[in-house]
Amino acid sequence: MQPTELDRSKKNSNRLVAGVCLAFFGGMVGMAYAAVPLYEMFCRVTGYGGTTQRVEQFADRVLDRQITVRFDANVAGVPWDFKPTQRAITMNIGETAQAHYTATNTFSIPTGGRATFNVTPELAGAYFNKVECFCFTDTTLKPGETLDMPVLFYVDPDIEDVPELKNVKTITLSYTFFPIEAEKPVAAAPLAGEGTNETTTQGKLGG
Structure with a gap:
């Protein structure tokens, strides 16, 4: 039909x-x-969700008020021993300080990771300024390799002007390492005189 x-x-x-x-x-x-x-990008600019700020200059003044910064380390699927070398630093607001984290690959092959970060209380993220850090950088470690990871930072004196943060005495900086995907093997072009079916592949884990 x-x-x-x-x-x-x-x-x-x-x-x-x-x-x-x-x-x-x-x-x-x-x-x-x-x-x-x-x-x-929105979090980086505004400090929303405890995202810290990345800057290139230091504070223009140091306040006569101390604050303690605690350091936290986590891994999510990366076979690393990741930890801070010290648990806390007490410093003046506006003072520049340096902390160190270390990461050791406990796996039998090279592995790669990338760190994200945040601070608590979340509102303090907009006033926690990092001059140097290892966040959002692809890092690959060989088996048993240990890497020192410094963080250079200060707490913006403008935090004093925020009523909700005026009496905050402790800020926690937390990093979490996530695995980065391995690149797919790339076939190399055959050398002169070699058969077209004979190719080699190269690849690396962790970027």
Whole structure:
């Protein structure tokens, strides 16, 4: 039986609806992926969610008020022994201080990681300024290798002007290392005289 004009119209309508749904789904997925770096950038700029600030200059004044900065270390899927070399530093607000973390690869092959960070209380993130740090940097360690990771920072004296933080005596700086994906092996071009089926591959773990 030949399809009627009505049947063909329904099929075209169904295809149109399906196409719109697929386009909408694809757009939502794309927005979700784009939202990750945008959210990260937003947090860096505003200090939202306890995200610390990255600066290139030091404080222009030091207050006669001390604050204690505690250090926390975590791993999420990385076979490393990651820890601070000291648990806390007591310093004046506006004073520049340096802390050190160490990471040791306890696995039998090279492994890579990338650190994210935050501070608590979260509102203090906008006033915790890092001049030097290892965050958001791909790091690869050989089996048994230990790496020293310094952090140079200060607490912005403007924190005194925030009523909710005026009496804060302790800030916690926390880092978490996540694994970084290995690059896919890349086939090398065959040398002259070699068969086209003979290729070598190279790859590295951890970026």
